Amino acid sequence: MTSRRTITFFSMIFVALFAALLGWLHVAATPQDQSVQKKQQMPTIEEYQPKSTLVTKEHQIERAKFPFIDIHSHHWNPTPEEVDRLVKEMDTINLRVMMNLSGGTGERLQRTVAAMKGRYPDRFVVFANMSYDDLNTPGFGKRVAVRLEQDVKNGAQGLKIFKDFGMELKEFPGRARPPAKYPPFETLMTERNHLFAKHPKTNFIAAHLGFHGNDLERLGKLFDANPNVYVDIAAVLAELGRQPYSAHDFLVKYQDRVLMGKDIYEVNEYKWYFRALETRDEYFEYYRKRHAFWRIYGFQVPDEVLKKIYYKNALKLVPGIDAKAFPQ
Numbered sequence: 001m002t003s004r005r006t007i008t009f010f011s012m013i014f015v016a017l018f019a020a021l022l023g024w025l026h027v028a029a030t031p032q033d034q035s036v037q038k039k040q041q042m043p044t045i046e047e048y049q050p051k052s053t054l055v056t057k058e059h060q061i062e063r064a065k066f067p068f069i070d071i072h073s074h075h076w077n078p079t080p081e082e083v084d085r086l087v088k089e090m091d092t093i094n095l096r097v098m099m100n101l102s103g104g105t106g107e108r109l110q111r112t113v114a115a116m117k118g119r120y121p122d123r124f125v126v127f128a129n130m131s132y133d134d135l136n137t138p139g140f141g142k143r144v145a146v147r148l149e150q151d152v153k154n155g156a157q158g159l160k161i162f163k164d165f166g167m168e169l170k171e172f173p174g175r176a177r178p179p180a181k182y183p184p185f186e187t188l189m190t191e192r193n194h195l196f197a198k199h200p201k202t203n204f205i206a207a208h209l210g211f212h213g214n215d216l217e218r219l220g221k222l223f224d225a226n227p228n229v230y231v232d233i234a235a236v237l238a239e240l241g242r243q244p245y246s247a248h249d250f251l252v253k254y255q256d257r258v259l260m261g262k263d264i265y266e267v268n269e270y271k272w273y274f275r276a277l278e279t280r281d282e283y284f285e286y287y288r289k290r291h292a293f294w295r296i297y298g299f300q301v302p303d304e305v306l307k308k309i310y311y312k313n314a315l316k317l318v319p320g321i322d323a324k325a326f327p328q
Contacts, residue, residue, distance in 0.1 A: 057281065205317065229257070241298075255308050278306065
């Protein structure tokens with residue numbers, strides 16, 4: 001009996017010493033070690049995907065309520081087979097006319113026009129692009145004007161001149177614009193707005209809500225000062241969707257100045273645009289995490305506003321689109 005009590009006693013002492021040792025090791029751990037452990041437990045933006053328990057009505061809109069024009073898309077050197085597939089996909093979502101902003105210039109533009117408009121003349125619009133290869137050679141402006149005139153003769157219906165400088169730097173580090181080499185954002189906006197004001201007879205469609213999707217009041221002032229400026233909503237739906245009341249009111253007020261656009265083409269992603277524009281759905285996930293790690297809300301605009309965003313404003317600005325393919 002004494003032997004068993006002795007074993008039990010020493011076992012208790014061992015457990016107590018082991019617990020004390022663990023506590024001492026925890027205290028003895030350096031702040032750096034603790035910091036590393038904490039960082040290892042902290043999820044990244046990509047990993048942080050909490051599941052919402054919110055129960056609300058949901059509307060899965062697979063097809064736009066009205067036929068629409070995508071004013072902002074990119075298709076580099078499309079083949080006839082790719083264009084055939086594109087048209088079939090467009091039909092499934094009520095996408096009537098697509099604007100290819102990446103037509104290029106010269107022979108490349110001719111190939112793109114032939115592949116798209118040459119085979120489906122009522123379904124595509126092709127914009128030309130400037131070549132900067134000879135930018136530093138005297139006479140650049142005159143050469144660009146001559147090239148553009150020829151591009152128009154070859155089927156171009158517009159000119160894409162601005163490049164967007166996206167900030168998804170982790171996935172695309174080459175998009176970085178360090179201040180030591182490039183002008184800051186405000187300088188670019190000032191120069192751009194000067195261009196708008198200097199050419200009042202030229203209509204400009206500023207991509208991505210003019211880079212003011214996070215400040216709609218500022219965008220409204222840009223509109224007020226420049227009647228020749230319009231914007232598309234390409235790749236900035238998440239900015240509107242996180243401010244649904246302001247977005248609704250802004251789109252109603254400036255309903256003649258905003259156009260539908262998607263940017264990166266993926267037929268299954270348009271439904272987020274339909275859902276945001278056509279419903280009041282709440283707190284639903286966005287489709288591209290690098291653009292928005294937050295959820296968005298529908299801001300349902302009236303049908304007459306929706307028609308203007310979907311097609312009426314584009315019909316007003318872009319020549320050569322058959323208006324008969326759209327409702328009045």
